[in-house]
Structure formats: C-alpha cells, structure tokens
Amino acid sequence: EIVLTQSPGTLSLSPGERATLSCRASQTISASSLAWYQQKPGQAPRLLIYGASSRATGIPDRFSDSGSGTDFTLTISRLEPEDFAVYYCQHYGTFGQGTKLEIK
Amino acid sequence: QLQLQESGPGLVKPSETLSLTCAVRGGSISSNSYYWVWVRQSPGKGLEWIGSINYGGTTYYHPSFMSRVALSVDTSKNQFSLKVDSLTAADTAVYHCARLRTESFGNYFDSWGQGTLVTVSS
Numbered sequence: 001e002i003v004l005t006q007s008p009g010t011l012s013l014s015p016g017e018r019a020t021l022s023c024r025a026s027q028t029i030s031a032s033s034l035a036w037y038q039q040k041p042g043q044a045p046r047l048l049i050y051g052a053s054s055r056a057t058g059i060p061d062r063f064s065d066s067g068s069g070t071d072f073t074l075t076i077s078r079l080e081p082e083d084f085a086v087y088y089c090q091h092y093g094t095f096g097q098g099t100k101l102e103i104k
Numbered sequence: 105q106l107q108l109q110e111s112g113p114g115l116v117k118p119s120e121t122l123s124l125t126c127a128v129r130g131g132s133i134s135s136n137s138y139y140w141v142w143v144r145q146s147p148g149k150g151l152e153w154i155g156s157i158n159y160g161g162t163t164y165y166h167p168s169f170m171s172r173v174a175l176s177v178d179t180s181k182n183q184f185s186l187k188v189d190s191l192t193a194a195d196t197a198v199y200h201c202a203r204l205r206t207e208s209f210g211n212y213f214d215s216w217g218q219g220t221l222v223t224v225s226s
Contacts, residue, residue, distance in 0.1 A: 033211075045213070
C-alpha cells in the first residue's frame with residue numbers, strides 16, 4: 001500500500017504570501033493519479049486539483065500543482081483569507097495526513 | 105448541483121452494528137463513471153477510505169475493513185448504505201459519503217456529504 005506523507009504539518013503564513021505544500025509518496029506514482037483537497041472546520045473536504053493540474057469547478061487559478069515520481073507540491077500563489085484551511089493529497093484509496101495552513 | 109446527505113444514528117454501543125445511508129440528490133446514482141464511497145475521518149487516523157460501490161453493486165473494500173463492512177445500493181431510492189459490524193471505540197469518527205470519479209489516469213472524490221458524527225460508547 002502506498003503511503004502519502006505531507007509536510008509540513010502546519011504552515012504559518014500571511015495573506016498575500018506564497019504557500020508551498022508537499023506530498024511525498026512511498027513509491028513512484030503518476031502525477032495524474034494524485035488529487036488535492038481543501039477542508040475547512042466543520043465542512044467536508046473539497047476537491048481542488050486532479051489529473052495533473054486540472055482544477056475542479058470554481059477553483060481559482062492561484063492553486064496549482066506540480067511534481068513527479070514521489071514528490072509533489074501544491075502551490076497557492078497569493079494567499080487569500082479564505083485559503084487558510086487543511087489540505088490533503090490523495091492517491092486512489094489513500095490520503096495524506098494533511099497540512100494545516102494557518103494565518104501568521 | 106449534486107448533493108449527498110448522510111443519515112443514521114449518532115451514538116452506537118460497542119459490539120453493535122452501525123448502519124448509515126447516503127441520499128443522492130441532484131443527480132443519478134446510476135452512472136458508469138462513478139463509484140459511491142464511504143470515507144471516515146477521526147483525529148487519530150485522518151481520512152480513511154472504507155469502501156466503494158457502483159450502481160450495479162460492484163464493491164471494493166479497504167483491507168482494514170473488509171471483514172466487517174458491507175456496502176449496498178438502492179437505485180430506486182437513489183441512495184447507498186454502509187454497515188459496519190463489531191464496533192469499538194476506535195470506530196468513533198465522522199463518516200462522509202462521497203462520489204468517486206474513476207478515470208484512466210486515476211480517481212478522485214468530486215462531491216462529498218457534510219458528514220455525520222458517529223460515537224461508539226456504552
């Protein structure tokens with residue numbers, strides 16, 4: 001079973017800054033098989049990106065992903081107040097443990 | 105817009121069986137491109153995929169749950185259900201139903217229910 005490890009556990013940044021979140025797979029996977037989700041307190045996870053850089057409906061273009069092999073990155077180019085949340089990566093039936101993006 | 109709504113008991117006793125149902129609204133459960141899934145979320149274990157079912161009744165289960173979980177689908181009611189046997193405190197979690205889009209390159213959960221908190225306690 002592939003394990004996804006996200007880092008850092010918590011990222012403290014200010015609005016307007018750039019956020020870089022990491023997801024490392026325990027084995028080589030295809031970039032197109034990785035998806036990213038955002039979850040705010042009391043809400044369900046929300047699909048952000050899937051299939052190698054396809055943004056889900058309504059997701060702004062400040063969200064992007066990159067990576068290959070075992071190392072993948074979700075980038076938020078300029079943080080808006082509504083972006084502070086927990087982010088998860090997912091590969092088939094496996095999720096990472098999440099990165100909490102908090103306001104500095 | 106697709107909406108998924110979980111329903112079921114919020115409190116279940118240890119060793120008993122949990123039964124949850126997910127009503128699908130705003131779309132048909134009978135689609136070849138999707139599976140319908142249960143994912144649970146607890147502070148200690150994060151997001152865990154439990155199992156998936158399609159409208160024809162084909163199921164896949166996470167190995168950790170396979171021995172005590174069953175999914176079923178009712179296309180006439182546009183809903184699907186989860187049963188978990190032999191509950192322990194470790195099964196306390198928020199249970200989400202979701203839609204899983206399957207593609208040649210992978211799969212992803214494109215629509216989620218809000219989730220229902222299930223507490224296992226005597």
